[in-house]
Amino acid sequence: EKPSWNGRGLKQDGRSVKQIIILWLENNTMEMDFTDVLARSQGLNASVLGRSQIPRLERQLDQIDQESRRVLSSKSGAAGVAGESAVRLLAEYGFETDKLERSLQSVALLDRLEPYESFDETNIDAFVRHEHEMLILGAMEENRERVLRESREADTLAMDSDWELKKKELLALKRPQAIVDEPPTEKSSSINFASPFRVAPQPRSASSSARRARVDVLYSEVVKSILQSRATPSTRRFKVAHEFEKITVEEKRGFQVEECFRVLKGIAHEDSNTPSLAEGIPPSTEMAITGVLRYLCGLFLERKLRGAIAAAPLVARRGGDPSILGDVRAYLNVIFERGIPHILEGGPTANGLPLWPQVYYLMRCGFPDAAADLAEQAKEVGRKNASRMDTGFY
Structure with a gap:
């Protein structure tokens, strides 16, 4: 069939x-x-063939064998070499192989990357020892910083407690005869002074801030009363108080500032006109005062000035070489963020900032030599708006 x-x-x-x-x-x-x-x-x-849609392809056996061998050799030899199909595929997606190859060849691998080190050549023991030593050093540094921080805090607390104790001792040592004690109440007591420095009674308050303010007022009144009762025109020890008292009588603020600088120069033995202002101070007391002054200057520098810079680095704009003058100018940038006060406008400047605030904060931080150098440089520049204070200070 x-x-x-x-x-x-x-x-x-x-x-x-x-x-x-x-x-x-x-x-x-x-x-x-x-x-x-x-x-x-x-x-x-x-x-x-008449009914199928597949085109007819005739190949002899030797042709099929040659084609299969060619395909086999092209696949086996394409390992590690960019074939024509790969290049064509990259070109379809917009990649230029020549440009990519030139870019890769231009990369300096030895300069940017560490040389490869095989695992067999690595020294694991040395690496572990190094990491152990770094951990020990880090712990030592953290402990040192913690000890210094706690030491500063302890010194500050001790100084505050000593200051409060001395204030109490001073209040108990000499009380003006004109002090009138009112009957104590449950909350507080009111004290009045019959002296030229008498202040009006403060309203009673149960808050700690009000009580502390009252104690400060009492302390200042006692100090003034002691100076008035014990100082005479012939006493050299209280000549400084009389100098400042005469200064406060002046109406012109500029003159008051200049005279205050003159008195301070006399205290520091820098003025031949008033050499007796610093006489009569024992050497031990002078050394103690010098130590306290250095401590207070360092405390202001680290906590107040540099603390404000660290809290607002963008406003401070601290740059350049590390120096106390750079820290002072960065601190002034923070203070004058909203503009320079009107009282400082028109005065001498240095590097775009008022000159005298820079001099003051340099002295406040314990760097009088840097303050003198800055003022001398401003004086040599010959600023047009220099005042009489420029020549009187030196």
Whole structure:
């Protein structure tokens, strides 16, 4: 029976080619002629070719062998080499392989990256020892900073307590005769002074701030009363108080400032006109005063000035080489963030900032030499708005 096909490899009755071949082999003997098989296969191909949409591609066996070997050699030799397909794929996505290769070759890997060190050549023990030493040094540094911080805090607390104790001792040592004690109440007591420095009674308050303010007022009144009762015009020890008292009488503030500087120069033995202002101070007391002054200057520098700079670094604009003058100018930037006060306008300046605040804070931080150098430099520049204070200070 001659088979008929429907173009999909199936007979009209629904049997497949495989089933037909098996039936044919079962019904025929193994002795066959391959020429007949070839003729039948070509007939089947011819019958299918008219109905299939797949284009026909004819290759001989030697052509198929050559093509397979070429594909095999191209795949085996493409390892590590940019093939044509890879280049074509990169080009489709907009990558230029030549430009990328030149960019990669221009990178200095030895300058930017550490040389590769194999794991066998690394010294793990040395690395562990180094890390251990760094941890020990870090712990030592943290402990040192903690000890210094606690020491400063303890010194500050001790100084505050000593100051309060001395104030109490002073109040108990000499009380003016004109002090009138009122009957104490449950909250507080009021004290009045019959002296030229008498102040009006303060309103009673139970808050700690009000009580502390009252104690400060009492302390200042006692000090003034002691100076008035014990100082005479012939006493050298209280000549400074009389000098300041005369200064406060003046109406012009500029003159008051200049005279205050003159008296301070006399205290520091820098003025031959008033050499007796610093006489009569024992050497031990003078050394103690010098030590306290240095401590207070360092405390102001670290906590107040540099603390304000660290709290507002963008406003401070601290730059340049590390120096006390740079710290002072950065602190002034923080203080004058909203503008320079009107009282300082028109005065001498240095590096865009008022001159005298810089001089003051240099002296306040304990650097009088730096303050003198700054004022001398401003004087040499010959500023047009220099006042009489420029020549009187030196």
